[in-house]
Amino acid sequence: xQSVRSSVGLSxxxxxxxxxxxxxxxxxxxxxxxxxxxxxxTRYSPLDQINRDNVKNLRVVWTRPAVDxxxxxxxxxxxxxxxxxxxxxxxxxVLYAPNGVGLMEAFDGATGKTKWVQQPVEPTLKEAAGQSTxxxxxxQKGNQERLVSVRGEYMYSLDxxxxxxxxxxxxxxxxxxxxxxxxxxxxxxxxxxxxxNDVIVIGGNGGGKASGGYGDxxxxxxxxxxxxxxxxIYTGKLLWTFHILPTPExxxxxxxxxxxxxxxxxxAAWASLTADEQLGYVYVPLTAPTASHYGGHRPGKNLxxxxxxxxNVKDGKLVWYYQLIHHDLWEYDAATPPVLADLNVDGKKIxxxxxxxxxxxxxxxxxxxxxxxxxxxxxxxxxxxxPGEEAYPTQPFPTKPPPYDRQGFSESDLxxxxxxxxxxxxxxxSHYAMGPLYTPPMVRSDEPDGKRGTLVLPxxxxxxxxxxxxxxxxxxxxxxxxxTQGGSYGIVRNPDAENPMLxxxxxxxxxxxxxxxxAQAAPPRQVSPLNIxxxxxxxxxxxxxxxxxxxxxxxxWMAANGDGxxxxxxxxxxxxxxxxxxxRPAPMLTKTLLFVxxxxxxxMGQAGIAGPAKLRAFDKATGKVxxxxxxxxxxxxxxxxxxxxxxxxxxxxxxxKGYGAGWIAFALP
Amino acid sequence: MDRxxxxxxxxxxxxxxxxxxxxxxxxxxxxVFSAEQAKHGQSxxxxxxxxxxxxxxxxxxxxxxxxxxxxxxxxxxxxxxxxYSRIISTMPPDGPGTLxxxxxxxxxxxxxxxxxxxxxxxxxxxxxxxxNIKLQRxx
Numbered sequence: 001x002q003s004v005r006s007s008v009g010l011s012x013x014x015x016x017x018x019x020x021x022x023x024x025x026x027x028x029x030x031x032x033x034x035x036x037x038x039x040x041x042t043r044y045s046p047l048d049q050i051n052r053d054n055v056k057n058l059r060v061v062w063t064r065p066a067v068d069x070x071x072x073x074x075x076x077x078x079x080x081x082x083x084x085x086x087x088x089x090x091x092x093x094v095l096y097a098p099n100g101v102g103l104m105e106a107f108d109g110a111t112g113k114t115k116w117v118q119q120p121v122e123p124t125l126k127e128a129a130g131q132s133t134x135x136x137x138x139x140q141k142g143n144q145e146r147l148v149s150v151r152g153e154y155m156y157s158l159d160x161x162x163x164x165x166x167x168x169x170x171x172x173x174x175x176x177x178x179x180x181x182x183x184x185x186x187x188x189x190x191x192x193x194x195x196x197n198d199v200i201v202i203g204g205n206g207g208g209k210a211s212g213g214y215g216d217x218x219x220x221x222x223x224x225x226x227x228x229x230x231x232x233i234y235t236g237k238l239l240w241t242f243h244i245l246p247t248p249e250x251x252x253x254x255x256x257x258x259x260x261x262x263x264x265x266x267x268a269a270w271a272s273l274t275a276d277e278q279l280g281y282v283y284v285p286l287t288a289p290t291a292s293h294y295g296g297h298r299p300g301k302n303l304x305x306x307x308x309x310x311x312n313v314k315d316g317k318l319v320w321y322y323q324l325i326h327h328d329l330w331e332y333d334a335a336t337p338p339v340l341a342d343l344n345v346d347g348k349k350i351x352x353x354x355x356x357x358x359x360x361x362x363x364x365x366x367x368x369x370x371x372x373x374x375x376x377x378x379x380x381x382x383x384x385x386x387p388g389e390e391a392y393p394t395q396p397f398p399t400k401p402p403p404y405d406r407q408g409f410s411e412s413d414l415x416x417x418x419x420x421x422x423x424x425x426x427x428x429x430s431h432y433a434m435g436p437l438y439t440p441p442m443v444r445s446d447e448p449d450g451k452r453g454t455l456v457l458p459x460x461x462x463x464x465x466x467x468x469x470x471x472x473x474x475x476x477x478x479x480x481x482x483x484t485q486g487g488s489y490g491i492v493r494n495p496d497a498e499n500p501m502l503x504x505x506x507x508x509x510x511x512x513x514x515x516x517x518x519a520q521a522a523p524p525r526q527v528s529p530l531n532i533x534x535x536x537x538x539x540x541x542x543x544x545x546x547x548x549x550x551x552x553x554x555x556x557w558m559a560a561n562g563d564g565x566x567x568x569x570x571x572x573x574x575x576x577x578x579x580x581x582x583x584r585p586a587p588m589l590t591k592t593l594l595f596v597x598x599x600x601x602x603x604m605g606q607a608g609i610a611g612p613a614k615l616r617a618f619d620k621a622t623g624k625v626x627x628x629x630x631x632x633x634x635x636x637x638x639x640x641x642x643x644x645x646x647x648x649x650x651x652x653x654x655x656x657k658g659y660g661a662g663w664i665a666f667a668l669p
Numbered sequence: 670m671d672r673x674x675x676x677x678x679x680x681x682x683x684x685x686x687x688x689x690x691x692x693x694x695x696x697x698x699x700x701v702f703s704a705e706q707a708k709h710g711q712s713x714x715x716x717x718x719x720x721x722x723x724x725x726x727x728x729x730x731x732x733x734x735x736x737x738x739x740x741x742x743x744x745x746x747x748x749x750x751x752x753y754s755r756i757i758s759t760m761p762p763d764g765p766g767t768l769x770x771x772x773x774x775x776x777x778x779x780x781x782x783x784x785x786x787x788x789x790x791x792x793x794x795x796x797x798x799x800x801n802i803k804l805q806r807x808x
Contacts, residue, residue, distance in 0.1 A: 079755040
């Protein structure tokens with residue numbers, strides 16, 4: 001999976017005026033070819049120069065701002081967001097990544113110095129404005145090489161050496177990604193493109209903006225399905241479209257009752273896709289349908305929402321699918337890359353794919369045919385009490401492996417650090433209904449003694465997300481990074497009598513979360529905060545790493561990631577262990593180590609770390625923290641590692657208040 | 670640069686008591702943005718920003734709060750131009766570059782007002798005027 005090159009000589013690169021010549025690469029090189037390391041999205045490198053014995057000696061060797069100063073000088077108003085997503089790839093000693101406004105940059109892996117910067121198509125602030133994406137895709141065939149990126153509503157094909165657009169691709173090097181819907185729903189997305197053989201596969205969003213927002217909450221059921229598309233790597237021509245909401249001619253349309261298929265949408269692939277290029281299959285994780293907390297207007301399973309779908313990359317035809325959540329009422333998106341793993345289960349070799357979603361389950365399939373590796377049982381779940389709602393009577397429960405985070409809400413989940421805190425947590429919880437996983441939302445009561453909603457664990461922010469997964473192909477260990485974040489769903493009658501969506505959330509669940517890490521709780525608009533002076537009412541760890549033996553489907557260890565609120569004034573004198581920080585930090589694996597940083601509060605607004613943070617190195621075999629490296633602010637994207645000139649580096653994107661955003665590179669002295 | 674300091678109360682919550690110091694060439698009594706400007710900024714905010722940041726600026730799942738401590742921890746000691754630059758070059762996330770300069774100035778006026786900056790009578794017409802307006806966290 002990793003490409004290892006020795007004594008690779010590079011020709012001198014051309015320039016676009018910003019450039020330096022590409023130096024020769026005399027020593028051993030170990031690359032990082034996709035932003036998830038490889039097309040299985042393992043986030044793994046076999047490097048071991050940095051290891052458990054010396055990781056504590058790592059030093060910052062270079063830093064680089066989120067936008068190259070030359071571009072910043074050209075457009076003084078360019079001020080990138082602190083949510084800086086771009087994890088670089090590394091090829092032949094050169095890093096390539098989307099910068100803070102989504103323009104591609106190439107820079108030297110040893111020094112961080114600029115080689116080239118993609119220019120906006122017009123020299124205007126309007127064209128320079130943008131957001132970072134999670135990464136770029138690389139393609140090679142023979143002596144042909146391309147970089148493909150997505151920026152705003154366009155997909156670009158760039159020359160690797162210069163950053164110039166490939167004029168044979170699309171319209172002078174770019175393809176307009178707006179979907180051909182009647183109202184031309186705009187496209188946008190963070191995951192970037194994914195290349196499988198000679199096909200660029202595009203997930204991402206775009207179904208919602210034209211119809212009132214791209215979120216999953218609210219009371220507007222109208223949106224556009226965010227279809228998956230394949231494009232030709234040479235020309236940018238659209239090759240195929242997979243309809244994530246089946247057309248009237250396709251099977252599955254009847255899973256949308258009451259004619260809802262005519263107007264619902266969303267369900268995009270938010271996370272990176274993965275692929276088995278030998279099989280020619282691409283694996284797509286899909287998310288919740290429009291306004292996911294009420295589904296009375298869309299009775300049925302609602303295919304292919306919340307599913308993992310396997311497509312043949314040649315023609316986009318469905319090979320197999322598995323719906324992880326039927327008729328989603330909780331916004332439990334499959335937002336995690338479906339990691340490919342070659343397992344050995346009970347002596348049988350299985351080409352597997354490991355999917356996950358916000359529930360904290362791992363769903364493991366034979367990736368050739370979609371058969372579960374361990375049985376996944378359809379079990380009865382609670383009925384809905386909301387008028388008009390027909391919650392699906394069963395949901396899929398994997399029998400193995402166990403979930404990596406808390407599921408369902410009961411009194412046993414409430415904090416009991418002290419009797420007084422437990423009493424206060426009970427009092428807050430008494431205003432809500434509690435139940436097992438998949439207990440539906442309820443109608444909020446405004447009566448003094450009425451229930452304000454259903455307590456849910458995980459909440460809509462999930463436990464798992466785009467950041468969750470890493471897989472070690474040498475040991476077949478899977479590492480799940482998750483956040484324990486509850487929420488509540490109390491829905492209300494839609495004031496619009498003509499709206500087919502009879503009920504919905506007035507606000508997104510964002511304001512119903514507990515707060516920790518010392519952050520001040522924002523008072524929710526609809527319900528009481530689920531915290532006591534910022535301390536969540538549910539038990540820790542609030543941020544954790546869970547390690548699995550995927551040959552056995554068992555948990556090997558679980559560790560908190562960071563201190564969390566252990567020094568909260570209400571916990572004074574209790575001498576508690578680390579309680580874990582919230583947020584969405586992404587993991588990275590090497591031969592002996594697992595790196596997981598603190599997540600910046602720039603990633604999620606109301607979770608994560610504000611100010612100085614850590615990049616933590618765990619012993620991947622035991623979960624013991626071996627070193628904590630200082631960061632000026634928290635991480636905002638996944639770390640990556642590579643070797644150039646015989647030296648191993650670790651690079652991570654960071655961003656936050658008081659620092660800004662940029663990449664930080666570590667290496668041994 | 671003249672400094673003006675205004676202490677004011679925002680809302681009924683004591684946690685949101687703010688005093689704002691503004692360095693500006695404009696008079697203390699008149700404030701630095703027109704009321705009409707802030708009102709127009711509010712309508713732009715509702716249409717373009719509220720879905721993520723919350724219509725009352727208290728933040729969302731994927732977006733930070735834009736008032737109170739959350740605002741000042743990022744923008745204290747920054748110029749209003751810096752806030753303008755951030756908005757015009759990155760927002761909204763699904764359409765950076767789609768807001769025009771006038772609307773962004775009005776958005777800055779609205780957000781500043783929500784954080785205690787007093788309204789005046791004179792509208793800011795040009796982004797360069799924001800260079801001399803410094804936002805300062807209350808003491």
